Amino acid sequence: MTDDSDINAMAAEYALGTLDPGERASAAARRRREPALDAAISAWEIRLGPLADLIPAVEPPASILARIEERIERLDRRSGMVEGAGSNVINLQRTLGRWRRTALAASLVAISLVGVLYVRESQRLTAPRTFIAVMQKDDASPSFIVTVDIETRLLTVRPVAAPAQPDKSYQLWMAHPSFEGVRSLGLVSERDLAPRPVLTGFDRSVIETATFGLSLEPVGGSPIDKPTGPVLFHAKLIQATK
Amino acid sequence: MPTTTKDLIAYLARTARGDRAAFAKLYAATSSKLFGIVIRILSRRDLAEEVLQEVYMRIWQRAGDFDATRASPISWMAAIARNRALDEVRRVKPVSIEDVPEVLDLADPGELAITGIERNEVLQKLLKCLEGLEPNKREMVLMAYYRGESREALSQHFGSPVATIKTWLHRSLAQLKICLGT
Numbered sequence: 259m260t261d262d263s264d265i266n267a268m269a270a271e272y273a274l275g276t277l278d279p280g281e282r283a284s285a286a287a288r289r290r291r292e293p294a295l296d297a298a299i300s301a302w303e304i305r306l307g308p309l310a311d312l313i314p315a316v317e318p319p320a321s322i323l324a325r326i327e328e329r330i331e332r333l334d335r336r337s338g339m340v341e342g343a344g345s346n347v348i349n350l351q352r353t354l355g356r357w358r359r360t361a362l363a364a365s366l367v368a369i370s371l372v373g374v375l376y377v378r379e380s381q382r383l384t385a386p387r388t389f390i391a392v393m394q395k396d397d398a399s400p401s402f403i404v405t406v407d408i409e410t411r412l413l414t415v416r417p418v419a420a421p422a423q424p425d426k427s428y429q430l431w432m433a434h435p436s437f438e439g440v441r442s443l444g445l446v447s448e449r450d451l452a453p454r455p456v457l458t459g460f461d462r463s464v465i466e467t468a469t470f471g472l473s474l475e476p477v478g479g480s481p482i483d484k485p486t487g488p489v490l491f492h493a494k495l496i497q498a499t500k
Numbered sequence: 501m502p503t504t505t506k507d508l509i510a511y512l513a514r515t516a517r518g519d520r521a522a523f524a525k526l527y528a529a530t531s532s533k534l535f536g537i538v539i540r541i542l543s544r545r546d547l548a549e550e551v552l553q554e555v556y557m558r559i560w561q562r563a564g565d566f567d568a569t570r571a572s573p574i575s576w577m578a579a580i581a582r583n584r585a586l587d588e589v590r591r592v593k594p595v596s597i598e599d600v601p602e603v604l605d606l607a608d609p610g611e612l613a614i615t616g617i618e619r620n621e622v623l624q625k626l627l628k629c630l631e632g633l634e635p636n637k638r639e640m641v642l643m644a645y646y647r648g649e650s651r652e653a654l655s656q657h658f659g660s661p662v663a664t665i666k667t668w669l670h671r672s673l674a675q676l677k678i679c680l681g682t
Contacts, residue, residue, distance in 0.1 A: 267673070275645070278651065307576075310574065
């Protein structure tokens with residue numbers, strides 16, 4: 259799906275809403291890193307947008323605005339993890355909790371592996387301010403290495419001896435107390451090793467303290483804004499070069 | 501006091517700068533429209549209320565992305581609302597077979613065309629292009645847009661295989677694009 263007509267067909271059906279859940283998640287993830295697809299989707303949203311004028315208005319309950327403002331308040335305080343009580347914050351806590359639980363067993367061996375990789379990466383990489391995170395299954399088989407150039411905000415995911423998962427997709431996520439829920443950073447595959455501009459909107463301090471997670475999703479990725487499948491790994495970035 | 505497009509653009513610009521009062525005005529002017537959009541797709545009030553909150557959180561966070569030279573504020577917000585509602589409806593009912601009888605209550609385009617809603621040139625042009633589609637293709641596009649129907653639900657409704665529906669959708673959308681010339 260790379261030529262113009264394929265992109266246009268995918269964009270049109272994304273905007274209309276008829277892609278199946280897997281295709282929809284894949285299109286949503288791709289539009290974040292493919293400007294051509296993003297532009298095509300926006301163009302379709304604009305083409306179909308006038309139809310919304312014909313939809314009768316329905317008054318929502320009066321309490322909704324206050325609930326939204328509460329969420330904004332919590333977002334502004336940037337301390338949702340410890341004191342928030344709303345559903346999204348709880349979701350975030352749950353997600354983080356699940357990541358931690360899942361990765362707890364692996365974290366001890368991860369520490370030793372990070373040490374090894376730190377040396378290797380720092381010898382190899384000459385660019386300043388490179389951060390890495392290791393996501394691994396056990397001490398014998400490191401599975402994914404996330405590299406972030408903090409200056410350019412480019413992120414690279416390298417699967418290393420990652421087990422092939424037929425009929426599944428690996429999806430990378432990011433969580434941080436400064437935003438609600440988790441953000442998808444796209445699907446991970448052996449074939450796509452190009453640096454991704456998925457972190458451009460984030461402050462350096464957020465990236466440096468964020469938690470990255472990797473989940474196993476239906477082909478094409480999670481149909482919603484958070485992992486639906488098992489979260490296999492989680493990790494924080496460490497500085498690989500000075 | 502009717503809110504004009506110009507007002508909405510100003511509210512969005514101020515919202516992008518973190519102006520909560522402007523955001524509240526934006527909400528007051530648009531929430532019943534966006535709630536109408538999401539409740540039509542989700543059919544369930546509780547889900548629609550939750551989704552509406554998330555839609556406005558996104559609008560709050562992404563107001564800076566709005567480009568008044570490209571889209572109207574309501575089209576931009578409607579797209580956010582539809583996308584969030586569609587994500588939810590695909591999660592909640594991946595195949596909405598049980599809801600198919602309900603989709604028959606969709607107003608037919610002829611009825612839509614005579615509703616007394618003030619509409620701009622763009623909408624009139626779009627409706628004209630929709631009228632150029634064969635009636636069942638037009639109904640299919642409108643059912644997908646207004647009710648968020650999946651290909652499977654459309655396949656049930658029109659008694660055609662999903663692959664045929666996909667082909668119809670692609671052709672109809674391509675025809676619309678040519679007709680609109682944009």
